[in-house]
Amino acid sequence: MNDKIEVADIHLRQPTVADGAGMWRVVKESGVLDLNSSYLYLLMARDFARTCVVAEHAGDIVGFVTGYRRPDRPEAAFLWQVGVLARAQGLGLGKRLVAAFLRAPGCQGATVLETTITPDNAASRALFRAIARDLGTGCEVGPCFRAADFPEAGHEDEELFEIGPYSPENLQTLTY
Numbered sequence: 001m002n003d004k005i006e007v008a009d010i011h012l013r014q015p016t017v018a019d020g021a022g023m024w025r026v027v028k029e030s031g032v033l034d035l036n037s038s039y040l041y042l043l044m045a046r047d048f049a050r051t052c053v054v055a056e057h058a059g060d061i062v063g064f065v066t067g068y069r070r071p072d073r074p075e076a077a078f079l080w081q082v083g084v085l086a087r088a089q090g091l092g093l094g095k096r097l098v099a100a101f102l103r104a105p106g107c108q109g110a111t112v113l114e115t116t117i118t119p120d121n122a123a124s125r126a127l128f129r130a131i132a133r134d135l136g137t138g139c140e141v142g143p144c145f146r147a148a149d150f151p152e153a154g155h156e157d158e159e160l161f162e163i164g165p166y167s168p169e170n171l172q173t174l175t176y
């Protein structure tokens with residue numbers, strides 16, 4: 001379980017229901033991402049598999065991305081959560097997962113990547129700015145959900161990152 005991670009041994013693929021538990025575990029161990037019910041990860045793995053990607057290493061899920069096409073803005077691929085286990089961070093896996101999400105079957109035809117990030121999440125902000133830079137496109141940051149929108153205390157603002165426009169040609173330029 002805690003073997004050293006070799007990048008060449010990490011395989012990205014579309015999830016199945018059997019991966020829902022592993023996705024939930026990555027979030028739980030991250031200590032950063034909002035931990036939703038395990039049921040929700042099973043639903044994502046079953047009903048939104050075409051806009052989700054898991055990273056597998058030696059039979060373990062070590063990273064994942066979940067998202068969907070916004071029903072009211074179909075050109076937008078909304079990336080909900082991306083997480084990489086601590087032992088697999090800093091290897092470029094976050095960028096590979098976001099790129100795989102943009103290439104996923106459910107994201108075909110999308111021209112804008114949307115996600116929300118809290119102001120204190122430096123790693124995530126760096127990840128998405130790197131994606132915009134590598135795609136050669138823009139990254140607009142604006143308000144989305146405010147702390148006061150959340151029912152529980154202690155939640156930060158969630159800022160909207162809009163990355164785009166991008167085309168299939170832009171995606172082809174990514175080297176990961």
Ligand SMILES: CC(C)(COP(=O)(O)OP(=O)(O)OC[C@H]1O[C@@H](n2cnc3c(N)ncnc32)[C@H](O)[C@@H]1OP(=O)(O)O)[C@@H](O)C(=O)NCCC(=O)NCCS
Pocket residue numbers: 030032033080081082083084085088089090091092093094095096117121122123124126127128130
């Ligand atoms: C955010 C996260 C997915 C990044 O994964 P990762 O595999 O370590 O990222 P990568 O190795 O692909 O790095 C992507 C870019 O971000 C930069 N970066 C990564 N972690 C960073 C950090 N802690 N501080 C500053 N920059 C960072 C990298 O240098 C790289 O930029 P570059 O292309 O200019 O070199 C990972 O840190 C994580 O799972 N964090 C906890 C969960 C989370 O916050 N998810 C995002 C909110 S939905």
